[in-house]
Amino acid sequence: MADADEGGVRESLKAALWFAVGKIVDEESLRRNRNATPQFIGALTEMVWAQIENVATDLETFSRHAGRTTVTTDDVLLLARRNIDLHAMIKDTVDQQKAAKVKGKGKAKR
Amino acid sequence: MPPKQAKAANRGRGAANKSAASRTSQNRTSSGSSRPAATGKNGRQAREGGIVEIASDSGEGDDVEEEEEEEVLQTDDDDEEAEESDEEPPKTIPSELLKALLHEFFEDEGTRITRDANQAVAKYMDVFVREAIARSAVERGGFLEVEDLEKISPQLLLDL
Secondary structure, eight states, X not given: OHHHHHXXXXXXXXXXXXXXXXXXXXXXXXXXXXXXXXXXXXXXXXXXXXXXXXXXXXXXXXXXXXTOSEEOHHHHHHHTTXXXXXXXXHHHHHHHHHHHHHHHHHHHHO | OHHHHHHHHHSSHHHHHHHHHHHHHHHHHHTTTTOOHHHHHHHHHHHHHHHHHHHHHSOTTHHHHHHHHHHHXXXXXXXXXXXXXXXXXXXXXXXXXXXXXXXXXXXXXXXXEOHHHHXXXXXXXXXXXXXXXXXXXXXXXXXXXXXXXXXXXXXHHHHO
């Protein structure tokens, strides 16, 4: 019973992921004047699914190693440690978020 | 234009990620005007086909969610008809969905994730998806197929 429920949740999560990946594929293939087969979207979804699984366990392990139970941006940056450019891109988004936060707080205080 | 960029993307990590970034920004400026309507319809039909299959495979509880997604699709179409009135943000994996997925895969129930970290992972996965498409697009012309993905996936997984 519990197993069946678990499977149901995963099924709908995968459906949602499929949909999201499909939208990105559509956007990219329009720009390149190419078309993607539905099987391509399905296979890519499976890949993304597996990657998220790896990422989730990595993040959990990193945060535990740092003595935390909450995953922070530092853990995500560690995830991209082997690819300098990817690291830079993620650092960019993290810094933007931080800047936005400081700005928001400043406005709230005034 | 796309093939050249795509080739650059396939050589070396540095070029790959930088050009991915520049492409994303290019898309913002050119997304409205450069959309061929015909291919758009084809792509959408294909995708809807995929979703329908999923819906019929899974249990009844999923129906609600599928309907919600259909609604999202509808509004998207409306937006495209009112093109260029306001810039559409590039589509990404929704951070709420990613949060649910991450929590699904965490081994410990007690593990939590900050919102910033969640957004950072969303960025990571967005790069992952677009990089996969970009590298697949280098392989031959015509349709993007599973075989293209099979060719590029080993190196992609090592690079990201």
